[in-house]
Amino acid sequence: MPRLLPAALLAAATLAVAATAQMPTEKPGARDAARVSGGTYQADPAHTLVGWRVDHLGFSDYFGLFGDVTGTLTIDPANLSAARVDVSIPINPVVASKGLQEHLLRPGKDGGKPDFFGPGQAPARFVSTSVAPGADGMGAYILGNLTLNGITRPVAIQAQFTGAGAMRGTETVGFSGRALIKRSDFGITNGIPLISDEVELDLSAAFEKKAGASEPQPMPAPAANACNGDKVQPWFGKQATPAVRAEIAAATGAKMIRWLYPDSIVTQDYRAERLNVRMDKGTDVIRSASCG
Structure with a gap:
């Protein structure tokens, strides 16, 4: 065992020197x-x-x-x-x-x-x-x-x-x-x-730059008006009666509609195809609409 120790130390030192020699001397x-x-x-x-x-x-x-x-x-x-x-x-x-x-x-x-x-x-x-x-x-x-x-x-x-x-x-x-x-x-x-x-x-x-690097799959840009929220404008200032709600659903084609008051509690997830219609509380008068 005593004879093996110097040999092991010599081998370790040789590897360390070799590794150091491979390091660049200047910033690449x-x-x-x-x-x-x-x-x-x-x-x-x-x-x-x-x-x-x-x-x-x-x-x-x-x-x-x-x-x-x-x-x-x-x-x-x-x-x-x-x-x-x-x-x-x-x-x-x-x-x-x-x-x-x-x-x-x-x-x-x-x-x-x-x-x-x-x-x-x-x-x-x-x-x-x-x-x-x-x-x-x-x-x-x-x-x-x-x-x-x-x-x-x-x-x-x-x-x-x-x-x-x-x-x-x-x-x-x-x-x-x-x-x-x-x-x-x-x-x-x-x-x-x-x-x-x-x-x-x-x-x-x-x-x-590595050989075989491939292009990523394109990520579609978020649809700015996938819910057709702009089509709700003719009903701004009107009361959201059942008939008006049906008209808005037909005009926008939105599959999901949230009828919201200022204090409504909603989930925070963003869904471009979901229509949010905001109304005054107590009167149900429509004030704005957006996707999300």
């Missing part, structure tokens, strides 16, 4: 747009993060991270406005303090709606719809649809190119980004206004 990435080649890149789950921050009671901020992001970036350096990004962001797990993490993923009481995400929340998904490159070619204004908590809303990202190069022979590009959303837009309303409605998002993304 640089903020040089000429290094970016066209094609489809895959998100690097280990190096793509979405940070979030909200104000808590006016004293301090809650913040945390989502990781393990997957998806694709398709880019043509000669036509940056045609770039397209489609990524999925797992909500569970979330990196945060133990108490906050537990609350974010806590199931609803007695099977009800959770305060925030709950344990079974589906991954969020962002799909770009347009890209407006900045004048310097290093930044871009990205518009897209974010689906979170089963609800899809438009979101804008101010993105910056941070670097490109090859790591162990794999072409890699990196970006940072910032966005601001309202969690109430996605049906997450617990604690507002004590916990801020506005959520700051801080993005850091790395994409790698």
Whole structure:
């Protein structure tokens, strides 16, 4: 056994030296747009993060991270406005303090709606719809649809190119980004206004060009008026009698209609094909209509 110890130490030292020799002596990435080649890149789950921050009671901020992001970036350096990004962001797990993490993923009481995400929340998904490159070619204004908590809303990202190069022979590009959303837009309303409605998002993304990277399936944009809510306007100011309700149902063809008063309690899920007709309480006079 004593003779084996020096040999083992020598072998370990040799492996350590070999591993160190394989590490680059200079950063492989640089903020040089000429290094970016066209094609489809895959998100690097280990190096793509979405940070979030909200104000808590006016004293301090809650913040945390989502990781393990997957998806694709398709880019043509000669036509940056045609770039397209489609990524999925797992909500569970979330990196945060133990108490906050537990609350974010806590199931609803007695099977009800959770305060925030709950344990079974589906991954969020962002799909770009347009890209407006900045004048310097290093930044871009990205518009897209974010689906979170089963609800899809438009979101804008101010993105910056941070670097490109090859790591162990794999072409890699990196970006940072910032966005601001309202969690109430996605049906997450617990604690507002004590916990801020506005959520700051801080993005850091790395994409790698790998053989066989495939284009994602397109995500349809949310239908803005799938319930034909605009067809209710002729009845604005009229009482929602049974006959009027039947006329509205026939005119819109909506399969689901909610007749709502200002204090009506409704579910927070967004359904583009559902018609919401809002009325004055006590008179049933129709004031507005929308999908959702």
